Amino acid sequence: MELPVYLDHNATTPLAPGVLDTMVAYLGTQFGNPSSSHQYGQAPRQAVATARTQLAHLLGARPQEIVFTGCGSEANTLAINGTTAGRTGHVITQATEHPAVLETCRALTRHDLRLTVLPVDEYGLVRAADLAAALTPDTILVTVMHANNETGTIQPIAELAALTHRAGALLHTDAAQSVGKIPFVVDELGADLLTVAGHKFGGPKGVGALYIRDGLTVQPLIRGGGQEHGLRSGTENVAGIAGLGAAAQQATTTGGHTHVTELRDQLHRLLMTALGDRVALNGHLEQRLPNTLNISIEGTVGAQLLAQVPQLAASTGSACHDGSISSPVLAAMGLDVQRAAGAIRLSLGASTTETDIRHVADLLTDAAGGGRR
């Protein structure tokens, strides 16, 4: 049986070309522990250093500002817990965050920390005025994602960071969905801490990173052998880190994905042409990841629609929540229950072709009872 067309790159991506070869070296003869002072430690130690430079380069950061972690969720936890541990005060987040941020922030309230969860507008955007009103003199941290995993909506981080800094607080942004998809530089973004997830942009699962601005003090989540400048102990996942580095290197070289944007918009147009105003876009039309199309087709239920089309691999929302009925992200945007239940997320990747797009448009049109049927 032919494999379904994969339009679920926001859930996870295949490895970018060459990443596997990079990894396999450190799963083979160069298996040593980077902390070993003998010869077996040298190549792995160098691999971790190279990857650190590669990722720093992609983010416009310095290598010493990168801490490798076991996944993006761990990086989020390190950022949030690591800047607030042992302190009292106030933390601000917003309603459409990934649960790794939202649940971690909610857990803080057990530790003498107050939490404000900002609302979003109908496109999923945080309003700067809402943040300005929420900031207090004891606000420690503002954590707002760079791009949303379900809708692709890109938050105005630079503007939010400026407000945050004026109030004397730190800004963390979960950039798991934007790294490698849109080019940016941490300094222009204004982020003090920024989360990276390897498997969202052609790197392997099981490795993430946290950018921590030079000079910032963060408490470690995992203590012990003192790896990663003491901020993340545990023997380094050398192959995974090298793979993430190789993916970062490629993302730096290729820059944006203009062909992905074109294909994404072509898919949108094909569906609009076939189904007319039954197609509603969820999220912001322009301030959006180049690969993400989240739509609701009137008269359909997303999960049922996808079940009718096994030739397409996509999702109704976050992969983590594939079992749940409706998306808290779309609810926070004020979408009514019917429209939210109709949502499907089509997320493209580097290997997506025009043939895929035409095929998917036909399949969805037929399943939704429109077009040539």
Place this chain on the structure above:
Amino acid sequence: MELPVYLDHNATTPLAPGVLDTMVAYLGTQFGNPSSSHQYGQAPRQAVATARTQLAHLLGARPQEIVFTGCGSEANTLAINGTTAGRTGHVITQATEHPAVLETCRALTRHDLRLTVLPVDEYGLVRAADLAAALTPDTILVTVMHANNETGTIQPIAELAALTHRAGALLHTDAAQSVGKIPFVVDELGADLLTVAGHKFGGPKGVGALYIRDGLTVQPLIRGGGQEHGLRSGTENVAGIAGLGAAAQQATTTGGHTHVTELRDQLHRLLMTALGDRVALNGHLEQRLPNTLNISIEGTVGAQLLAQVPQLAASTGSACHDGSISSPVLAAMGLDVQRAAGAIRLSLGASTTETDIRHVADLLTDAAGGGRR
């Protein structure tokens, strides 16, 4: 240049045969997210389930008692923080623990928890009487490693667990060094929580696991998507987990490493024959990992000796601490500074040969200024 003989398996091991092939499948076409409900999620989801069963089988546990983590240090942190979070009371550990346990326990004292660090005897063994005396009605957790990373000394966990349970507390054991090296069953050991590190027994770096006895409540360290029964969120490191499972499967099949024990003891005999009573064993002669030989050669400094013999890859202690001068483990055993500074750790593995052993014995004898020179 020929590669040095690798006798540093307690720092990290090469992948066991077949493990790489298992991993590569999930780094290639079967790259999907295990949480995805479409076809790409199926094989990865099955791979994680298979690995869970394989590891459970090795430990004599049930699959639902296994939580996969990003490394052994994370598993230790999950065990220690997860059972004590939000509670007041008392925690007991012992002096020769890995820093991932020791530092994590020390950090607990910031949270209204008292800590007792038990001493060890000259072989590195915890005395049951010391534990009995330290247990109090409010002791929540006792964490004592199964086998020491530097000396290989195996603690009397079953006896310590019985005392711990009689006092109404939980027993956690860091079994990073024993899993796959000596056969055991969690129920006989009496552990309520047990740490596994993949790369110490032929699995990959970047993946660990925590055994949590059925019915025990543990607070997660990393929250979010709800993976691993909600105890460790973050997209699963499918390839790493599958690799750990494959290594566990092999360890179950091969059982102990009798040839490793023979080679280890042969190395010890060769050095004793050549250098006589200048060779002192650090750790317990019998209650010891089958692959570990930690010795001090009188009149030598470990780091200098190893530097003289680049044809041998070994260490003076834990890889994490390769930079530091003396071992806290040996100090806790009451070894004098000279003997502790003389320590070298020779840790064998499945691929170690008799030729390796004879070669290393000659090299060390020559470098120590003994034998045929």
